[in-house]
Amino acid sequence: MSAHHIVPVRTYVIIFGLLMLGTYLTVQAAFLDLGAFNTPIALAIAIAKATVVVLYFMHVKYSPKLTWIVVIGSVFWLAVLLIMTFGDYATRAWRTFG
Amino acid sequence: MPNGVTHHPALAHHFDNLEQQNEAATLGMWVFLVTEVLFFGGLFAAYTIYRNWYPAAFADASHHLDVMYGAINTVVLIGSSLTIALAVRAAQTGDRRTLMLFLVLTMALGAVFLGIKSVEYYQKWEEHHIPGPSFQYEPAEYFRHAQVFLSLYFVMTGLHAVHMIIGLGIMTWMLVWAWNGTITKEYASPIEISGLYWHFVDIVWIFLFPLLYLIGRHGPTVH
Numbered sequence: 001m002s003a004h005h006i007v008p009v010r011t012y013v014i015i016f017g018l019l020m021l022g023t024y025l026t027v028q029a030a031f032l033d034l035g036a037f038n039t040p041i042a043l044a045i046a047i048a049k050a051t052v053v054v055l056y057f058m059h060v061k062y063s064p065k066l067t068w069i070v071v072i073g074s075v076f077w078l079a080v081l082l083i084m085t086f087g088d089y090a091t092r093a094w095r096t097f098g
Numbered sequence: 099m100p101n102g103v104t105h106h107p108a109l110a111h112h113f114d115n116l117e118q119q120n121e122a123a124t125l126g127m128w129v130f131l132v133t134e135v136l137f138f139g140g141l142f143a144a145y146t147i148y149r150n151w152y153p154a155a156f157a158d159a160s161h162h163l164d165v166m167y168g169a170i171n172t173v174v175l176i177g178s179s180l181t182i183a184l185a186v187r188a189a190q191t192g193d194r195r196t197l198m199l200f201l202v203l204t205m206a207l208g209a210v211f212l213g214i215k216s217v218e219y220y221q222k223w224e225e226h227h228i229p230g231p232s233f234q235y236e237p238a239e240y241f242r243h244a245q246v247f248l249s250l251y252f253v254m255t256g257l258h259a260v261h262m263i264i265g266l267g268i269m270t271w272m273l274v275w276a277w278n279g280t281i282t283k284e285y286a287s288p289i290e291i292s293g294l295y296w297h298f299v300d301i302v303w304i305f306l307f308p309l310l311y312l313i314g315r316h317g318p319t320v321h
Contacts, residue, residue: 026312030165058297074132085147086146
Protein backbone atom coordinates (compact mmCIF):
# COMPACT_ATOMS: atom_id res chain seq x y z
CA MET A 1 0.00 0.00 0.00
CA SER A 2 1.37 3.40 -0.96
CA ALA A 3 1.83 6.14 1.61
CA HIS A 4 -0.44 8.48 -0.29
CA HIS A 5 -3.86 8.16 -1.71
CA ILE A 6 -3.78 10.50 -4.70
CA VAL A 7 -7.18 12.14 -4.95
CA PRO A 8 -8.33 12.94 -8.51
CA VAL A 9 -8.49 16.65 -9.45
CA ARG A 10 -12.15 16.11 -10.32
CA THR A 11 -12.97 15.25 -6.70
CA TYR A 12 -11.34 18.45 -5.46
CA VAL A 13 -13.23 20.54 -8.00
CA ILE A 14 -16.55 18.92 -7.04
CA ILE A 15 -15.85 19.61 -3.34
CA PHE A 16 -15.01 23.22 -4.21
CA GLY A 17 -18.35 23.44 -6.05
CA LEU A 18 -20.21 22.04 -3.04
CA LEU A 19 -18.52 24.59 -0.76
CA MET A 20 -19.51 27.42 -3.11
CA LEU A 21 -23.09 26.12 -3.12
CA GLY A 22 -23.03 26.01 0.70
CA THR A 23 -21.78 29.61 0.84
CA TYR A 24 -24.55 30.72 -1.53
CA LEU A 25 -27.20 28.90 0.52
CA THR A 26 -25.90 30.42 3.78
CA VAL A 27 -26.23 33.95 2.41
CA GLN A 28 -29.66 33.27 0.88
CA ALA A 29 -31.00 31.61 4.04
CA ALA A 30 -29.81 34.52 6.17
CA PHE A 31 -32.09 36.92 4.30
CA LEU A 32 -35.18 34.74 4.76
CA ASP A 33 -37.20 35.02 7.94
CA LEU A 34 -37.03 31.49 9.30
CA GLY A 35 -37.85 32.49 12.85
CA ALA A 36 -35.91 30.46 15.39
CA PHE A 37 -34.35 28.39 12.60
CA ASN A 38 -32.05 31.01 11.06
CA THR A 39 -29.09 30.26 13.32
CA PRO A 40 -29.51 26.44 13.38
CA ILE A 41 -29.65 26.41 9.56
CA ALA A 42 -26.56 28.64 9.29
CA LEU A 43 -24.71 26.34 11.71
CA ALA A 44 -25.91 23.18 9.91
CA ILE A 45 -24.56 24.49 6.59
CA ALA A 46 -21.27 25.52 8.23
CA ILE A 47 -20.89 22.08 9.85
CA ALA A 48 -21.64 20.38 6.51
CA LYS A 49 -19.02 22.57 4.79
CA ALA A 50 -16.44 21.90 7.51
CA THR A 51 -17.13 18.15 7.25
CA VAL A 52 -16.41 17.97 3.51
CA VAL A 53 -13.26 20.08 3.99
CA VAL A 54 -12.06 17.66 6.70
CA LEU A 55 -12.96 14.50 4.77
CA TYR A 56 -11.74 15.45 1.29
CA PHE A 57 -9.43 18.48 1.35
CA MET A 58 -7.78 17.28 4.57
CA HIS A 59 -7.79 13.64 3.38
CA VAL A 60 -9.28 12.22 6.57
CA LYS A 61 -11.47 9.94 4.46
CA TYR A 62 -8.27 8.24 3.27
CA SER A 63 -6.39 8.42 6.59
CA PRO A 64 -5.58 5.76 9.18
CA LYS A 65 -7.96 5.04 12.08
CA LEU A 66 -5.70 6.93 14.47
CA THR A 67 -6.27 10.16 12.53
CA TRP A 68 -10.02 9.58 12.73
CA ILE A 69 -9.78 9.14 16.49
CA VAL A 70 -7.90 12.45 16.88
CA VAL A 71 -10.37 14.29 14.62
CA ILE A 72 -13.35 12.90 16.52
CA GLY A 73 -11.46 13.76 19.71
CA SER A 74 -11.36 17.42 18.69
CA VAL A 75 -15.14 17.43 18.30
CA PHE A 76 -15.51 15.64 21.63
CA TRP A 77 -13.36 18.13 23.56
CA LEU A 78 -15.05 21.06 21.86
CA ALA A 79 -18.40 19.59 22.94
CA VAL A 80 -17.11 19.29 26.53
CA LEU A 81 -15.98 22.93 26.45
CA LEU A 82 -19.27 24.21 25.04
CA ILE A 83 -21.71 22.01 26.96
CA MET A 84 -20.06 22.54 30.35
CA THR A 85 -19.76 26.31 29.82
CA PHE A 86 -23.30 26.76 28.52
CA GLY A 87 -24.65 24.47 31.23
CA ASP A 88 -23.01 26.64 33.85
CA TYR A 89 -24.28 29.91 32.40
CA ALA A 90 -27.77 28.51 31.88
CA THR A 91 -28.15 27.35 35.47
CA ARG A 92 -26.71 30.24 37.49
CA ALA A 93 -27.78 33.82 38.09
CA TRP A 94 -24.79 35.24 36.21
CA ARG A 95 -26.74 37.96 34.55
CA THR A 96 -27.09 40.20 37.58
CA PHE A 97 -24.65 42.72 36.08
CA GLY A 98 -26.25 42.63 32.60
CA MET B 99 19.71 -0.93 9.00
CA PRO B 100 23.01 -2.51 7.90
CA ASN B 101 25.99 -0.28 7.27
CA GLY B 102 26.32 1.10 3.80
CA VAL B 103 22.61 0.93 2.97
CA THR B 104 21.51 4.34 1.79
CA HIS B 105 18.19 5.79 2.77
CA HIS B 106 16.20 8.84 1.78
CA PRO B 107 17.93 12.02 3.04
CA ALA B 108 14.67 13.26 4.58
CA LEU B 109 14.17 10.10 6.67
CA ALA B 110 14.86 10.80 10.34
CA HIS B 111 16.80 8.02 12.07
CA HIS B 112 14.06 7.20 14.59
CA PHE B 113 11.59 6.17 11.90
CA ASP B 114 11.59 2.83 10.08
CA ASN B 115 10.60 4.34 6.77
CA LEU B 116 9.13 7.44 5.13
CA GLU B 117 5.59 6.10 5.33
CA GLN B 118 5.82 5.78 9.10
CA GLN B 119 7.42 9.22 9.31
CA ASN B 120 4.64 10.68 7.20
CA GLU B 121 1.94 9.14 9.41
CA ALA B 122 3.63 10.50 12.52
CA ALA B 123 3.88 14.00 11.02
CA THR B 124 0.23 13.95 9.99
CA LEU B 125 -0.85 12.74 13.41
CA GLY B 126 1.24 15.42 15.11
CA MET B 127 -0.35 18.12 12.98
CA TRP B 128 -3.82 16.84 13.81
CA VAL B 129 -3.06 16.86 17.54
CA PHE B 130 -1.95 20.49 17.16
CA LEU B 131 -5.17 21.26 15.28
CA VAL B 132 -7.20 19.81 18.20
CA THR B 133 -5.61 22.45 20.44
CA GLU B 134 -6.45 25.06 17.80
CA VAL B 135 -10.09 23.93 17.73
CA LEU B 136 -10.24 24.51 21.49
CA PHE B 137 -8.37 27.83 21.19
CA PHE B 138 -11.03 29.20 18.84
CA GLY B 139 -13.71 27.18 20.67
CA GLY B 140 -13.35 29.38 23.75
CA LEU B 141 -14.08 32.46 21.65
CA PHE B 142 -17.09 30.81 20.04
CA ALA B 143 -18.35 29.96 23.54
CA ALA B 144 -17.98 33.60 24.64
CA TYR B 145 -19.72 34.74 21.46
CA THR B 146 -22.66 32.38 22.05
CA ILE B 147 -23.16 33.47 25.65
CA TYR B 148 -23.06 37.21 24.86
CA ARG B 149 -25.27 36.78 21.83
CA ASN B 150 -27.81 35.01 24.03
CA TRP B 151 -27.69 37.87 26.49
CA TYR B 152 -27.86 40.70 23.94
CA PRO B 153 -29.52 39.28 20.80
CA ALA B 154 -30.93 42.59 19.56
CA ALA B 155 -27.65 44.51 19.97
CA PHE B 156 -25.75 41.69 18.23
CA ALA B 157 -28.15 41.66 15.27
CA ASP B 158 -28.02 45.44 15.02
CA ALA B 159 -24.22 45.59 15.20
CA SER B 160 -23.92 42.74 12.69
CA HIS B 161 -25.75 44.95 10.18
CA HIS B 162 -22.74 47.26 10.24
CA LEU B 163 -20.56 44.54 8.72
CA ASP B 164 -20.57 44.35 4.92
CA VAL B 165 -22.02 41.00 3.76
CA MET B 166 -20.44 41.48 0.33
CA TYR B 167 -16.91 41.71 1.76
CA GLY B 168 -17.54 38.72 4.00
CA ALA B 169 -18.99 36.63 1.16
CA ILE B 170 -16.18 37.53 -1.25
CA ASN B 171 -13.61 36.62 1.39
CA THR B 172 -15.38 33.29 1.94
CA VAL B 173 -15.11 32.53 -1.77
CA VAL B 174 -11.45 33.65 -1.80
CA LEU B 175 -10.57 31.48 1.18
CA ILE B 176 -12.38 28.38 -0.11
CA GLY B 177 -10.64 29.00 -3.43
CA SER B 178 -7.31 28.99 -1.59
CA SER B 179 -8.29 25.67 0.02
CA LEU B 180 -8.78 24.27 -3.48
CA THR B 181 -5.40 25.58 -4.65
CA ILE B 182 -3.55 24.22 -1.61
CA ALA B 183 -5.31 20.85 -2.05
CA LEU B 184 -4.04 20.85 -5.66
CA ALA B 185 -0.57 21.86 -4.42
CA VAL B 186 -0.56 18.84 -2.08
CA ARG B 187 -1.62 16.65 -4.98
CA ALA B 188 1.18 18.06 -7.16
CA ALA B 189 3.67 17.33 -4.35
CA GLN B 190 2.39 13.76 -4.07
CA THR B 191 2.75 13.18 -7.80
CA GLY B 192 6.18 14.82 -7.83
CA ASP B 193 5.16 17.66 -10.15
CA ARG B 194 7.43 20.43 -8.89
CA ARG B 195 6.34 23.18 -11.29
CA THR B 196 2.63 22.66 -10.59
CA LEU B 197 3.37 22.53 -6.87
CA MET B 198 5.12 25.89 -7.00
CA LEU B 199 2.35 27.38 -9.14
CA PHE B 200 -0.37 26.33 -6.67
CA LEU B 201 1.65 27.46 -3.66
CA VAL B 202 1.97 30.91 -5.24
CA LEU B 203 -1.76 30.96 -6.09
CA THR B 204 -2.62 29.99 -2.52
CA MET B 205 -0.44 32.79 -1.17
CA ALA B 206 -1.98 35.26 -3.62
CA LEU B 207 -5.50 34.33 -2.49
CA GLY B 208 -4.40 34.56 1.15
CA ALA B 209 -3.05 38.05 0.45
CA VAL B 210 -6.34 39.07 -1.23
CA PHE B 211 -8.21 37.86 1.85
CA LEU B 212 -6.01 39.93 4.16
CA GLY B 213 -6.29 42.93 1.84
CA ILE B 214 -10.08 42.85 1.95
CA LYS B 215 -9.95 42.34 5.71
CA SER B 216 -7.77 45.44 6.12
CA VAL B 217 -10.22 47.50 4.03
CA GLU B 218 -12.98 46.34 6.38
CA TYR B 219 -10.93 47.22 9.47
CA TYR B 220 -10.15 50.63 8.03
CA GLN B 221 -13.84 51.31 7.43
CA LYS B 222 -14.60 50.31 11.02
CA TRP B 223 -11.90 52.77 12.15
CA GLU B 224 -13.44 55.56 10.09
CA GLU B 225 -16.94 54.81 11.41
CA HIS B 226 -15.66 54.90 15.01
CA HIS B 227 -16.81 51.30 15.38
CA ILE B 228 -13.65 50.12 17.11
CA PRO B 229 -14.48 49.53 20.79
CA GLY B 230 -12.77 51.97 23.12
CA PRO B 231 -12.78 55.68 24.04
CA SER B 232 -13.67 56.97 20.55
CA PHE B 233 -16.45 54.46 19.97
CA GLN B 234 -19.68 55.89 18.56
CA TYR B 235 -22.89 54.01 17.95
CA GLU B 236 -26.49 54.65 16.98
CA PRO B 237 -28.99 53.77 18.41
CA ALA B 238 -27.58 54.78 21.78
CA GLU B 239 -29.38 51.95 23.61
CA TYR B 240 -26.93 49.49 21.99
CA PHE B 241 -23.83 51.57 22.72
CA ARG B 242 -22.41 49.17 25.31
CA HIS B 243 -23.54 45.85 23.89
CA ALA B 244 -22.59 46.68 20.32
CA GLN B 245 -19.06 47.10 21.70
CA VAL B 246 -19.26 43.56 23.07
CA PHE B 247 -20.15 42.30 19.60
CA LEU B 248 -17.46 44.37 17.89
CA SER B 249 -14.85 43.33 20.46
CA LEU B 250 -15.62 39.71 19.67
CA TYR B 251 -15.57 40.54 15.96
CA PHE B 252 -12.10 42.08 16.17
CA VAL B 253 -10.64 39.39 18.44
CA MET B 254 -12.06 36.49 16.41
CA THR B 255 -11.28 37.86 12.94
CA GLY B 256 -7.98 39.28 14.22
CA LEU B 257 -6.86 35.93 15.61
CA HIS B 258 -7.98 34.35 12.36
CA ALA B 259 -5.97 36.92 10.38
CA VAL B 260 -2.89 36.19 12.52
CA HIS B 261 -3.31 32.55 11.53
CA MET B 262 -3.51 33.62 7.89
CA ILE B 263 -0.28 35.63 8.22
CA ILE B 264 1.48 32.65 9.83
CA GLY B 265 0.04 30.52 7.00
CA LEU B 266 1.59 32.85 4.43
CA GLY B 267 4.92 32.46 6.24
CA ILE B 268 4.59 28.66 6.13
CA MET B 269 3.69 28.77 2.43
CA THR B 270 6.77 30.93 1.73
CA TRP B 271 8.88 28.33 3.52
CA MET B 272 7.24 25.53 1.51
CA LEU B 273 7.81 27.44 -1.71
CA VAL B 274 11.55 27.56 -0.93
CA TRP B 275 11.54 23.84 -0.19
CA ALA B 276 9.67 23.11 -3.41
CA TRP B 277 12.06 25.32 -5.35
CA ASN B 278 15.27 23.84 -3.92
CA GLY B 279 14.11 20.27 -4.39
CA THR B 280 13.64 19.32 -0.73
CA ILE B 281 10.06 18.33 -1.55
CA THR B 282 9.88 15.17 -3.60
CA LYS B 283 7.24 12.61 -4.43
CA GLU B 284 8.62 10.48 -1.56
CA TYR B 285 8.86 13.43 0.84
CA ALA B 286 5.66 15.41 0.37
CA SER B 287 4.60 15.46 4.03
CA PRO B 288 5.77 19.05 4.74
CA ILE B 289 3.34 20.23 2.05
CA GLU B 290 0.62 17.89 3.33
CA ILE B 291 0.74 19.12 6.92
CA SER B 292 1.03 22.77 5.84
CA GLY B 293 -2.10 22.10 3.80
CA LEU B 294 -3.86 20.72 6.89
CA TYR B 295 -3.09 23.96 8.72
CA TRP B 296 -4.36 26.07 5.83
CA HIS B 297 -7.62 24.12 5.57
CA PHE B 298 -8.16 24.48 9.32
CA VAL B 299 -7.91 28.26 9.01
CA ASP B 300 -10.47 28.05 6.19
CA ILE B 301 -12.83 26.04 8.43
CA VAL B 302 -12.64 28.70 11.16
CA TRP B 303 -13.74 31.30 8.61
CA ILE B 304 -16.60 29.04 7.43
CA PHE B 305 -18.03 29.47 10.95
CA LEU B 306 -17.04 33.10 11.46
CA PHE B 307 -18.76 34.33 8.31
CA PRO B 308 -22.39 33.39 9.14
CA LEU B 309 -21.99 34.01 12.88
CA LEU B 310 -20.57 37.52 12.52
CA TYR B 311 -21.92 38.87 9.23
CA LEU B 312 -25.30 37.22 8.83
CA ILE B 313 -27.17 37.65 12.12
CA GLY B 314 -30.71 38.97 11.82
CA ARG B 315 -30.34 39.94 8.17
CA HIS B 316 -33.99 39.12 7.53
CA GLY B 317 -36.31 42.06 8.00
CA PRO B 318 -35.93 44.92 10.49
CA THR B 319 -33.98 44.36 13.67
CA VAL B 320 -36.13 43.42 16.65
CA HIS B 321 -35.66 46.06 19.33
